[in-house]
Amino acid sequence: MIFNGLQHIGVPTKKFEQSKNFYQSLGFKLVNTEDNNGSQVGFYQLGSLMIESWESPAEAPGKVGAINHIALDTDDIAAAFAQVQKLDVEFVENGIQSLPYWENGIKYFNFYGPNKEIFEVCQRL
Template structure:
């Protein structure tokens, strides 16, 4: 018997709350909720079923509180060009490929404002 259905959200702290807000809105995330947690700002952003919790933590000394999160796409080439055009710092200077799943995946990574790694991933159909 399964107790879990799907990913609820991915949460991470940010030293610069407004830079994070700007990044996720530029990427097309919709702000779905704003909260205050004992004086710390908390925003929830959503694209389709993916929800991110971004919370203010000025004492965070790590490069993002998670290693990375992945956003799915069916148009990796267009997405890569769009992210590059927006001026984000790319980790991968080209679209990468791995033999995962039936037909492999194509992906690239870039940095968010807190040096968190953001992966864009496409499950290849052929």
């Protein structure tokens, strides 16, 4: 199978520090922080559950505090992209994207499920 399981759940916030304190008070450990064009990003882990939380301005699409996306993990982003291209889905952006997150960066792509829920497929490099 090309997918390994859940990688993370993405939740936007207007209050990054308050969110950070909240997740940590629940026992989550802050395992990684990033800067995304001036927006703080944090990855919090509790057991096998990973939550990505990032600063999101009020005018950004989607509702702050709601689950923004569910990310599936893969070791082969190109094969996963080819597999999903065979499905009747709408992609959020064109092709495989990248970000300089974690030590060596990530590659990912996003597509919509049947209810417009966003699925991200992500490979940590």
